[in-house]
Amino acid sequence: MPQEIVFIGIGSNVGDRQDFCDRAITLMNLLPLSQVTGVSSYYETEPVDPEGRQGENWFYNGVVRLETSLTPECLLEILQETERGLGRDDTHRSGPRPMDFDILLFGQHHIAQEGLTVPHPRLHLRRFVLEPLAELDPAYIHPTLHCSMNDLLEALDDTSCVTKLSFKPGSKYSPRPACSTPPSS
Ligand code: AMP
Numbered sequence: 001m002p003q004e005i006v007f008i009g010i011g012s013n014v015g016d017r018q019d020f021c022d023r024a025i026t027l028m029n030l031l032p033l034s035q036v037t038g039v040s041s042y043y044e045t046e047p048v049d050p051e052g053r054q055g056e057n058w059f060y061n062g063v064v065r066l067e068t069s070l071t072p073e074c075l076l077e078i079l080q081e082t083e084r085g086l087g088r089d090d091t092h093r094s095g096p097r098p099m100d101f102d103i104l105l106f107g108q109h110h111i112a113q114e115g116l117t118v119p120h121p122r123l124h125l126r127r128f129v130l131e132p133l134a135e136l137d138p139a140y141i142h143p144t145l146h147c148s149m150n151d152l153l154e155a156l157d158d159t160s161c162v163t164k165l166s167f168k169p170g171s172k173y174s175p176r177p178a179c180s181t182p183p184s185s
Pocket of ligand 1: 076100101102103104114115116117118119120
């Protein structure tokens with residue numbers, strides 16, 4: 001599989017949300033055949049469910065840019081395992097979540113298969129996705145809508161509250177080096 005540029009949405013709305021997001025980015029740095037090549041700011045965002053109803057717990061959201069040779073299916077499987085590792089309750093997936101990953105874009109690929117739709121079908125409708133995406137790569141072209149992230153953001157109807165936070169993401173857990181010196185005996 002050639003290297004592809006992938007954008008992954010991250011979100012947390014329970015516990016220490018900043019810490020969960022930092023951990024998620026650290027774990028993405030450790031994925032096989034992959035490098036994290038960009039991270040947006042974190043944004044505190046109003047919860048809105050797919051039916052437009054307001055939820056209770058506000059989220060921290062961000063977007064990570066990953067260059068990877070993993071297949072989309074393999075990446076999704078690892079991300080779902082990582083969600084579980086960070087404490088996601090699979091039986092109440094719409095409840096409060098320590099970590100939610102969405103594969104937003106996978107290069108210029110269109111994927112429509114059971115359990116995986118890319119580009120993410122609600123990417124262009126959500127302010128909490130488009131604000132960090134446009135911060136990270138404003139000129140990136142959406143593969144099916146054929147316009148840039150900045151254009152999508154400017155055309156957006158979503159008036160939900162999305163506030164950019166001033167502190168830097170991911171600084172607490174930098175990735176370990178691939179090889180460290182063994183302890184001397
Ligand atoms: P959520 O509850 O928002 O984490 O949705 C997870 C479900 O959406 C899982 O069953 C995934 O298989 C499915 N899904 C479909 N497309 C995507 C995508 N692009 N990224 C992440 N999950 C997806």
